[in-house]
Amino acid sequence: MLVAGVDVGSTQTKAVVMDGEPKVVGRSLIETGARLTEAAQEAFSLAVVDAGAEERDVASVVGTGYGRYRVEFGETQVTEISCHARGAVFLFPxxxxxxxxxxxxxxxxxxxxxxxxxxxxxxxxxxxxxxxxxxxxxxxxxxxxxxxxxxxxxxxxxxxxxxxxxxxxxxxxxxxxxxxxxxxxxxxxxxxxxxxxxxxxxxxxxxxxxxxxxxxxxxxxxxxxxxxxxxxxxxxxSEESHYCGAIGASLYALDRALTRAAAGASGGVLP
Amino acid sequence: MAEQKVAERKRPGDGAAPHSELIGATRAESRGLIETWWQEMSEADAEGRPVANVFVMGSIAEILRCFDLPMSFPEITSLQTAVRGKQMEMLVAAEDYGYSPDICGYVKVDVGLHLTGRNHPSGKLPRPALVVSPNTCNTYIKWSEIWERMYGCPVFVLDLPGWRGTGGSVLPGSEEFERDRRYVEGQLRELIALCERITGKTLDLDRLREVMGEVNALAGLYDEVVAENKHHPAPFDAMLDGLNYMGIANAYRGDSRGTAFMRLARDELRERVRLGMGAIPDEKYRLLLIGTACYSHFRRFLELFHSWGGVFAHSEYMSFAGGGIDRGIRYELERPIESMAEQILWSAQQSFSGIFFSQDWQARIVREWDIDGICFHGIKSCRTVSTGLPDEREWQMRTNDIPGLFIQSDLVDARLWSDAQMKNRIDAFFEALASRKAAARR
Incomplete structure (x- = not known):
């Protein structure tokens, strides 16, 4: 199972693809620029390529960062506060x-x-x-x-x-x-x-x-x-600290994908 | 049948009849009363009758009403200007005149209104013949001096002692309190003499007792209204309907119409509780607000909380801007002026302390109203209510494990509202509350 988190920051957009272990298997980092939706899509596509996968293989995507609502292909949005917290504990328990x-x-x-x-x-x-x-x-x-x-x-x-x-x-x-x-x-x-x-x-x-x-x-x-x-x-x-928000977002995506797989419904603590 | 309904409206809750018609009645009544209030303002202006400018934290309506002096509340009229979306032209007018962007937004909107012909979106703002300015806000006195310069009207400064910085309030019954009471009583007698000079009337003590009796009734009902929100779901939002309750409690203080309104509000709330009707459709989180809302973005401000299922079950605003009536005002009518001095002093001291020693009050409200988190809204142009909010937030978190959110914008200045940043902080707060509730369930 693959999931992804896309962190559309004010300066840079970061995307991470994670497997079900969970382990980061793909990542990308680009300048956000003025077109947030395009930046989100591009970062996601690059991270998927980096993971050696295809977009259709990704079971769930969560957007975060100030441009999270522009991650239009995402399943939901979570603030970067929650995502950095989750990502930091993932990197350093x-x-x-x-x-x-x-x-x-x-x-x-x-x-x-x-x-x-x-x-x-x-x-x-x-x-x-x-x-x-x-x-x-x-x-x-x-x-x-x-x-x-x-x-x-x-x-x-x-x-x-x-x-x-x-x-x-x-x-x-x-x-x-x-x-x-x-x-x-x-x-x-x-x-x-x-x-x-x-x-x-x-x-x-x-x-x-x-x-x-x-x-x-x-x-x-x-x-x-x-x-x-x-x-x-x-x-x-961590070497991954810059991706921490995207990692947290992908963990929320994993929650949703696992809950859905287990119960046949969307879930997770956060909406 | 129509007459029966009117009778029920006058004494709702006393009969066994179903009160479904009560639902929504308070808002309708509130709209009507505010329209009437504006009509009275506009008529007073047109007829050149004297009007008093007063403030929500100590209007001394009890005395002014006995002299038939209509009362204009500039804080309320500035707030209304912002809710109607007309505040920016007033702010700019005041700033063009020379007022700094840092000055209280309410003051600048009011100054702008006066500079541009006193044409409020709801009616004509009269020119003041008298200003009663308590020291309950440090800006009140400077604000009053502006009208004094504009219109040459007398400013009566009511000096309410009781700021005991390190030791809290002076308690009734103590020698210090009695000294303070006599000091306030002396000032009230001076105010009476000033009103007699301005209106040519003599104080009617029986009328004063009648007005004070209405305030007693209003205060009791106001307490009952606020207490109804202990129910789940909360039947009203303290920052939406609460604003109406507070507005009427100020504008109609000592007037039987205000008392009737508060009785209606209480009865509607009881009916809502009986029917299980919450202020918002799906209440998930109960909040306490410290500060005010941002009235230039009032609907959006509330929406950012309501969309998460967050309802303001209580607010400090309903306390300190309610004119002290939630602080247990119970006038002794056989000694009206002495009692008024005592109660005004006591409620002012409590309200002051509410701002400067608010942590215990907050903790009590959290317990009794079953609050999930506190939102501290810092007002950029009001240091009086904003000072110390980050410290209070931190203290509640560390001492009482009460989650707190700190956000900043303004009372009325749309330039100080940043939607994405407000939403980000508010969303993160609710995400944390959601995780907390989920953890508690596990």
Whole structure:
């Protein structure tokens, strides 16, 4: 049995195909762009190809992410909060707290042993202190996004950013450079600002080990190191962390497919 | 038969006759009363009769009604403007005039109405001849000063003590409470003198007793109305029908029409309970709302909860914006002014404490109304009701294991509503509640 989860995020769309074991057997990641339905379909098709399967082999698809209602071929939609919680516990079964820093929002989630959401907090509707902030830094410094973390880790004397506002990020970064500060010091300052804000959100739901870091920003080594320092806890990061929402969605899809197979009806805890 | 129905409507619940006609009667009555209220406002404006601008958290309607001063409630009229979708032009008018976007949305809608000719979507807003401004909201006094500058009307500030930051309220019977009571009584006597000057009438104590007797009856009925929602399913939504109950309780406080309305509401609710009729078709989750709704998106706000089977079985709003009548007002009519001072002071203190020490109140409501989760709605333009909400949410979760949702938008400002983000948070909250209920069943 194959199932799939499609996570239509603000920046990137991720799709995962999972077998009944459950194990991830196919994945894809593309830029979301402006056409959400097409992005969802394309990501799904690519993940199915990656799994060496055909779309008709997939018994159930669940959409998640801010564009989840555009996964029109999906059976249902589940929010990314529930999906990241479920996916994090799948990747790291002892997870109690999840931090998901995505393109335009940050979520702190406290989870139960079965991936149930016990509590969650999100940033305000503005994108201050989210992945978008790193995107603004990348543009201002004319550096690829993937270089930001490694370069920040070489810093010795980080600047103290006064804002996490994405709109003001560029002017502040340029201001520090104009004062003669090194690029890596500015970058580390940017990372500290985001990490501090993320940890204060995490405190709202309670910081307890194990903490699992998910979302696109979890691939940034500087962020992982700073979060470990600020929480005084090791941070779980998986190669699959970026796909965590899609993994959670595919687990919900698997619930539905198994329930249907067992009872001849759609089911699962969530609608 | 028609006469019989009218009789039943006047004293519903007293007879054994079936009361199916009660279903929907409260909403119809509420519409009629609000229309009448607007008609009275418009007529007062046309005839140049004096009108008092007052607030929901301490209108002192008991005294004003004795002088036949119609009362305009700017919080209610601003809310109505937003529900009718006319608020943005008023907000922009106020901001063009110089008011900051950060200022209370109710204030700016009201200022916009006054700046653009007082043409409310429901009628003509009269110019105030008097403002009664209690200190129950820190914005009230600054708001009153705006009308004072616009119209030169007197502003009577009612200073209600009782903010005992670290120790809670001062209890009746204590020396401190008696001092506070005398202080408030003195102010009420000053207000009476001011009303006598403005209207040329003398206070009729018998009329005052009559009005206060109506408030006693109204308060008792209001308590009964709120208590009906302990039933499963909840017969009304505290943020929909509750708004009507609250609005009439304010606008018709001390008026026999208000008392009759509340009796009708109670009887309709009892009938709904008897028939097993819930406020929404399939109640799955019972919620408590802290804050207000977003009135620029009122229908959508409710839909986001109702579509999951979530009903607001109670709201803090029905408490603090109900003019304190849920705080057990029972006037002693043989000593009206003294008793009024005592009760207004006590209810104001309780309402203040309701905001600043609300955790115990919330926990009690959760127990007694069998609440599944609390929604904390932060209002961007009102720090008074929004301060501390994330902390309260966290405290309830950690201390009482009560799930809480924190969302933010505004009272009236459509620019502060983000539909996708609201829906995402609300959906996630219900998903968590669903998992929680499923886990409890296992």
């Amino acid at each position: 002892n997870t109690t707290s999840v931090l998901d820093v995505g393109g335009q929002d940050t979520k702190a989630i406290r989870v139960g042993g079965d991936g149930q959401v016990l509590d969650f907090c999100m940033n305000d509707k503005c994108s201050a202190g989210t992945g978008r902030f790193l995107g603004a830094a990348s543009q201002a410094l004319e550096l690829p996004l993937g270089d930001l973390g490694p370069l920040a880790l070489t810093a010795k004397n980080p600047v103290k950013m006064t804002t996490t506002c994405t709109v003001f990020a560029e002017s502040e970064i340029l201001g520090w450079l104009a004062l003669g500060r090194k690029m890596e010091d500015v970058l580390l300052g940017v990372h500290v600002a985001i990490a501090s804000r993320s940890v204060s959100l995490l405190r709202r739901v309670g910081i307890e080990p194990e903490i699992t870091f998910t979302g696109g920003v979890s691939r940034n080594a500087a962020m992982v190191k700073l979060l470990e320092e600020l929480t005084d806890c090791p941070i779980n990061v």
